[in-house]
Amino acid sequence: MFRTVPSWSLITRQDRAIAPDAQRFMSERAGSRIEEVNASHAVMVSRPGAVTHVIEEAARGTR
Numbered sequence: 704m705f706r707t708v709p710s711w712s713l714i715t716r717q718d719r720a721i722a723p724d725a726q727r728f729m730s731e732r733a734g735s736r737i738e739e740v741n742a743s744h745a746v747m748v749s750r751p752g753a754v755t756h757v758i759e760e761a762a763r764g765t766r
Contacts, residue, residue, distance in 0.1 A: 710735040711761040713746060713754060720744040736760070 712730035716723050716739055723739075730737050738757055742750045 706734075709761075709764055711757050711764070712737050713757045714739040715742045715744060715746045717741055718744045736764070 710733055712726070712733070712735035714723055714726045714730065714737060715721075718726065721744065727737070738753070738760075740746060740750050740753045742753070747754045
């Protein structure tokens with residue numbers, strides 16, 4: 704199913720929990736639309752606008 708459902712990924716470049724290179728690899732392998740931000744693993748706290756933007760893009764892209 705993941706091959707037919709569009710996906711989006713927000714890469715956090717300053718993440719120390721999941722390495723950004725690993726995030727990129729998994730996102731590319733899944734065929735996700737990728738956005739990157741300078742933020743840590745807690746991106747939803749430090750950059751809520753970036754998270755909101757990706758969610759809104761995903762919502763528009765799956766209609």
